[in-house]
Amino acid sequence: MNEERRAARRQVLQVAAELLEEGGSEAVSTRAVAAAAGITAPVLYRMFDDKDGLLAELAAYGFEMYLAEKQEALALTPDDPVADLYRGWDLHVDFGVKHPAFYVLMYGTAQPGQRPPAADEAHALLVRLLTRAAEAGRLRIPVEQATRVMHAATTGATLALIGEEPAARDLTTSARLRDTVIASVITDAPAPTGSDLASRALALDAALSAEPAGAGMGTGTGSPLRETETALLREWLLRLAG
Secondary structure: OOHHHHHHHHHHHHHHHHHHHHHOHHHOOHHHHHHHHOOOHHHHHHHHOOHHHHHHHHHHHHHHHHHHHHHHHHHOOOOOHHHHHHHHHHHHHHHHHHOHHHHHHHHOOOOOOOOOHHHHHHHHHHHHHHHHHHHOOOEOOOHHHHHHHHHHHHHHHHHHHHOOOHHHOOOHHHHHHHHHHHHHHEOOOOOOOOOOHHHHHHHHHHHHHOOOOOOOOOOOOOOOOOHHHHHHHHHHHHHHHO
16 A cells, blocks of 8 residues: 555545544434545445444554553653553543544454454553563462453443443542552562562563563574473473462
């Protein structure tokens, strides 16, 4: 796709985004978008095939907005993996409350195996935050499990708040759930001479999982273990973590 066509497509998405924010997904008809963008319906169909294609592109557009806002905000906070989890939760909920139609389109209509690349990047950002917490010895469960818990909880909390009348919305509900959920996956910092075996095992597992692919025995970088040895070690570490 050349730059001119990409720019035209982006402009149509921006117009559709405005309609979505103002009237929800019902307002994003192909006829309304074409009229607002100043193009004909056939041109719109050539860009997105149909309304479902347009909505899928809008969901990806929403994830891009969300990811850009979250990364920018996290870059301004102290480098503390646990504090970033709290901040990340609040940023997630805040985005959903400010952009309810986008959020419902992004998270309320998800289908297995059909996430846009930006959604995978948002998921990867959460994994990175939890991996950093594990490497600091602050995670009480494996990264993959903690990721599922955090994703389910933040999404559920946000959709619940969106479903309430704005005047009756109580954001302390999110804060209470946030504190409870994060406390369930985070442990106190281990003492310098302590023996918190579980958190130390998870920290080593996180470090091993972060090794670049192909780094192994004889490469001079990363773990000196072979792939099968690393897999066995990680199994033992997860068993030690309980």
